[in-house]
Amino acid sequence: MTDTATTPTPDGSAKGNIRCVLVYPAFNRIWHWSQAGSIFLLMFTGARLMGMHQILSFETAVTVHTLTALALLLLWLFATFWLFTTEAWKQFIPKTEGLFRVMRFYAWGVFHGEEHPYRKSYKRRHNPLQALAYLAVKIALFPAIWVSGLIYLGYGLWDDLDNASFLLQIVANIHILSAFSIAAFVVVHTYLLTIGHGFLHHIRPMIFGFEKVELTAEEEAYFMADMPERLRTPRH
Amino acid sequence: MRIRGMGVAALVSAAILWGGAGWAQSGEETTVPAAAATSASTAISKSTADHSKFEILKQNFKSGPEVTAACLSCHTEASNQVMHSIHWKWDYEQPETGQRLGKAHTINSFCGNVASNETRCTSCHAGYGWTDVRQPAPADPARVDCLVCHDKSGQYTKQDNLAGNPPLDPVTPGAKTITGADVRPVNLSQAAQSVGAPGRENCGSCHFNGGGGDNVKHGDLSSALIHPDLATDVHMSADGANFTCESCHVSDKHVFAGSRYATNVTNPHPDMAPGAARDVASCTSCHGEKPHPDTSVSHIKLNDHTDTVACQTCHIPSFARGGVATKTSWDWSTAGRLDNGKPISMEGYTQGNGKHLHTYLSTKGDFEWGENVVPYYAWFDGQVEYTNTDHTIDPSKTVDINIIHGNSEDPKSRIFPFKRMEGRQAYDTEMNRLVMSNVYGPTTDTAFWTNFDWTKSIKAAMDYAGLEYSGKFDFVDTHMYWPITHMVAPAKDALSCQECHSQNGRLANVAGIYMPGSGPGIGGKLGMVMVALALLGALGHGGLRLMRRARGNGGAHHD
Incomplete structure (x- = not known):
């Protein structure tokens, strides 16, 4: 019980205690980093297939790209199952509350020494803009790239259609556009890690799982009684 | 293949009989019938007839x-x-x-x-x-x-x-x-x-x-x-x-x-x-239609290609291999140049096996040669049309001596390799038709190879063939397409994917196909702009934060 200071929320009211909690369980972290690694590999091999570099042979790139995509698809199935069975999916429900304040912060406050307006809570570890962005990635970009990718991969099953080459061209362009959209997401996602307490500060919880979040008195009591291993004396 | 199968069967039976003969001669116990052993006491021929024994x-x-x-x-x-x-x-x-x-x-x-x-x-x-x-x-x-x-x-x-x-x-x-x-x-x-x-x-x-x-x-x-x-x-x-x-x-x-x-x-x-x-x-x-064993992603992908790309396209990476060059260009229009009335011959090309080849002959004109030549690729359904002497040609363009049929929409067509021969040959400038020529005839006064006179040579051939001819001629550039199907290389020498899957790859001029790897396309270009904007945004935003922090106006970095 060393760090139980009560911190004011942006609107000034005190809601709970800041505790170091296991916010990202092991599966969550494995999911995130395998996804990150796979996306990097897919970007790298995909760029080769597009002809942006020649570091690998086309054949190797096709093989790695296909196998990585299929493995990631499997992981994605597991993750979806995990999200819905652990209620973790609720983290991604968009909320407009506080959205404007976050947007105002990135556009103005960050240049004027203001604090980030959002405080992570156990049930809500993403700020409203973040949750909205992740949801968009999950329901628009990822399905776009998976569906176009699977149709692309299965070309042999539909290449006897009329205009198959033209259709393939459309599918390929959708696939490539989705890939670049994800790349743009990765750029912004990575950049935003530099805001606030800094890059490493943001990365650490995604590696070790623990992060300082605000707990309500009920949550804190629940953790202390039922899941004490999820609470930790914070390293400061 | 049936013939080959029979050949193998014959060889196997011959080997068995041979073996039998060997055993019989070595005096070991054997179950080979005596008759077979006797008739097989010398090497037997594969054929049932020895033509050197026919009296006739x-x-x-x-x-x-x-x-x-x-x-x-x-x-x-x-x-x-x-x-x-x-x-x-x-x-x-x-x-x-x-x-x-x-x-x-x-x-x-x-x-x-x-x-x-x-x-x-x-x-x-x-x-x-x-x-x-x-x-x-x-x-x-x-x-x-x-x-x-x-x-x-x-x-x-x-x-x-x-x-x-x-x-x-x-x-x-x-x-x-x-x-x-x-x-x-x-x-x-x-x-x-x-x-x-x-x-x-x-x-x-x-x-x-x-x-x-x-x-x-x-x-x-x-x-x-x-x-x-x-x-x-x-x-x-x-x-x-x-x-x-x-x-x-x-x-x-x-x-x-x-x-x-x-x-x-x-x-x-x-x-x-x-x-x-x-x-x-x-x-x-x-x-068969699925020639690559389904043991890897690339093999499965290659089998996907067989309804579009002929086997020859990948498995004959170049032709005129093995040290013997092929003629790639023949310009008849320069034929007939003489040196003090005597025919000229020049040998300007040495092929892989060391043999010198003509690059100019007064009888035939200028030649070019090539070895390990990269083919020309086109859709091909197997049907070939010829520009014969009754076809009207457009002499302002290169004339296709033969026209390769096939297109991307036809399920029987494949992208196929060809030798594209470049020619320059005579045509009738009034009628716009290709003409025939009489080149051979050591004792005639019309044959080009004897007299070096196109006027007589063409007239004689056209008269001989009974074809209409205005008497006026010139030379036109031509292409002739020769399907490439022999000289299949070992699998390790087959084309790698990027020979075609790249910008300006081997199939860059083949119509009606989408070639992954040939360039970014509209989706790629839009995407690149998007990523560039994201990067610019991050750089601009970050740069502004750094400037503000340097001036002591924060930057929201505190610890």
Whole structure:
């Protein structure tokens, strides 16, 4: 019980205690980093297939790209199952509350020494803009790239259609556009890690799982009684 | 394949009998019947007939037809079969276009035309003495040349200007054979007693030397295929399948599978087991539609290609391999230049096997040669149309001597490799038609090779063929397409994906396909702009934060 200071929320009211909690369980972290690694590999091999570099042979790139995509698809199935069975999916429900304040912060406050307006809570570890962005990635970009990718991969099953080459061209362009959209997401996602307490500060919880979040008195009591291993004396 | 299968069966039985004979001789106990052991006491021949034992062949033949007459005394139907083949007729009606094709009618970008040049051109006819292609080949069954295909003595040949007849004692000094060698008198009796199934040398004596020399015409058919190493041809190399021509070009009643006028790019009998006997010389006849074993992602992907890309496209990375060059360009318009009234000859090209090749001849004009030539690629459904003397051409453009049919929408078409021959040849400037020319005729005053006068040469050929001609001529650039299907390389030398899947790859000019890897496309370009904007945004935002922090205005970094 060393760090139980009560911190004011942006609107000034005190809601709970800041505790170091296991916010990202092991599966969550494995999911995130395998996804990150796979996306990097897919970007790298995909760029080769597009002809942006020649570091690998086309054949190797096709093989790695296909196998990585299929493995990631499997992981994605597991993750979806995990999200819905652990209620973790609720983290991604968009909320407009506080959205404007976050947007105002990135556009103005960050240049004027203001604090980030959002405080992570156990049930809500993403700020409203973040949750909205992740949801968009999950329901628009990822399905776009998976569906176009699977149709692309299965070309042999539909290449006897009329205009198959033209259709393939459309599918390929959708696939490539989705890939670049994800790349743009990765750029912004990575950049935003530099805001606030800094890059490493943001990365650490995604590696070790623990992060300082605000707990309500009920949550804190629940953790202390039922899941004490999820609470930790914070390293400061 | 049936023939090959029988060959294997015969070899196996021979080996068993041989083994039996060995046991019998060593005196060990054996279950081999005594009769078999006795008859197998010497090496047995694969054939049931030893032609050196036939009395009728032990005569002093004075001419080719005399030999044929002797052959026909047993093989009574052979000439009739041959006379129904294109090897004999040089006449072919294209079933799809209805065009009259065959050597007797078509124009090519090499020596041009047969009419009026017969005794030279018909030196490669599978017969004796066809001196006028305006008429069908001679009707006399004895005029079929059995030996050119069946001689196994290795010394039978045809002289290059005797309308198919062999050089006989006494030979004309300085004369050449159809392979370009100096003539030696042929021993017809020895040839007749040696006969057997056609080998590479037999087919090759004509087909390797089309267009007037080794590999001049086809690009993928040269003397390099007589004893090829594995890298030159996996099918014909002794280290590979050791095929003869007939392993693929199976014959039925002396008619052979394979055609340059109407061929099968795909396998029309997919229901037949791979390798089963059929009259189609296509890769898929033996290898099937899914030739790559489904053991890796790339193999599965390659099998996806077989309905678009012909096997040859990847597996024949270049033609004219094995040290023998092919003629890639022939400019007739420069022919006729003389040095003090004497013909000029220049040898400006040395091919892989060290042989020097002509690059200019007063008789023929300028040539270019190439080895390991990258093919030209086009959609091909197997059907070929010819620009004959009755077609109107557009002389302001390069004229296609033959037109390759096929397109991306047609399920029977494949992207196929070709040798694209570049030519420059004579046409009628008034009628805009290709013309024939009389080039051969040592004693005439019209033949170009004797008189170097185009006006007389073209007029004589057109009159001879009975074709309309204005009397005015010039030369036009031409292309002629030769399907490339021989010289299949080992799998390790097949094209890698990026040969085509890249910007300006090998298939860059082939219409109607989407080629992954050929460039970013609209999606890629939009995407790149998006990523660039994201990067700019991050840099701008970050830069502004750094500037504000330097001025002590925060930057929201505190600890």
